[in-house]
Amino acid sequence: MEEVIKVEQLFKSYGRLVAVNNLNISVKPGMVFGLLGANGAGKSTAIECILGTKRSDSKEISILGMNPQRERKKLFEKVGVQFQEANYQDKITVSELCEVTQSLYKEGTNYIELLKQFGIIDKLNSPVQELSGGQRQRLFVILALLSNPEVVFLDELTTGLDTKARRDVWKILSGLKAKGLTIFLTSHYMDEVEALCDCICILKHGRTVFYGTVQEAINSSPYDKLEDAYLWYTEEEEKDDEDLSNNA
Numbered sequence: 001m002e003e004v005i006k007v008e009q010l011f012k013s014y015g016r017l018v019a020v021n022n023l024n025i026s027v028k029p030g031m032v033f034g035l036l037g038a039n040g041a042g043k044s045t046a047i048e049c050i051l052g053t054k055r056s057d058s059k060e061i062s063i064l065g066m067n068p069q070r071e072r073k074k075l076f077e078k079v080g081v082q083f084q085e086a087n088y089q090d091k092i093t094v095s096e097l098c099e100v101t102q103s104l105y106k107e108g109t110n111y112i113e114l115l116k117q118f119g120i121i122d123k124l125n126s127p128v129q130e131l132s133g134g135q136r137q138r139l140f141v142i143l144a145l146l147s148n149p150e151v152v153f154l155d156e157l158t159t160g161l162d163t164k165a166r167r168d169v170w171k172i173l174s175g176l177k178a179k180g181l182t183i184f185l186t187s188h189y190m191d192e193v194e195a196l197c198d199c200i201c202i203l204k205h206g207r208t209v210f211y212g213t214v215q216e217a218i219n220s221s222p223y224d225k226l227e228d229a230y231l232w233y234t235e236e237e238e239k240d241d242e243d244l245s246n247n248a
Ligand SMILES: Nc1ncnc2c1ncn2[C@@H]1O[C@H](COP(=O)(O)OP(=O)(O)OP(=O)(O)O)[C@@H](O)[C@H]1O
Pocket: 014, 017, 019, 037, 038, 039, 040, 041, 042, 043, 044, 045, 046
């Protein structure tokens, strides 16, 4: 297969607000792809449209060659999704939530091993509600990996994690990538993007303002650090707009 994720001319609006405007994405097997942009740029909307959980207009959207709306059940055996907040029963424990989630899939992976890798094995019998924000975040990444997926979508992967936990998550994901996992992530942390992403797309008000590698993003900007280049891409248009209005 040439592309694990293919998106052509994706448009999504909420009433008069155009949240995603002509988005094109191509993710090859084993690649880590990062969708970046400020709050409200359209990242979560784009992910939901790609996964088919939100309706959109597009020329084509496919994951592993399948249409996410038409081939939902088959597709979700092979696709992991990390939710920002999962729905779970009040008193459910970590092991119970892992069991319930795993039971949704034909093939599963060893969640005990994942809990160990992600450093929350001591919480096995704790209610999910009693986990700290960072521990819960790690649990949601684990849940996304339980089906032993070929591709995983991670929305704001390490938000709320401490420095060591972030590094640990990066290491685990790099290991999974080495085994062939394709990863689609969103992140607000440029160090994370530099550590993980082979290709990035920067959105601004739903439009793509940069698409390419981290190095290309830096090279095409006046800066030599990704964070500065990223801010330049996301702020430049506003400067132009201001110039235009000043000259008007
Ligand atoms: N259900 C909705 N109805 C109306 N507008 C929405 C809805 N969901 C999102 N929006 C708007 O669409 C735009 C894109 O939102 P989206 O959540 O996709 O951004 P994001 O890039 O994921 O932001 P963040 O980094 O804050 O998570 C925003 O202006 C948001 O207010």
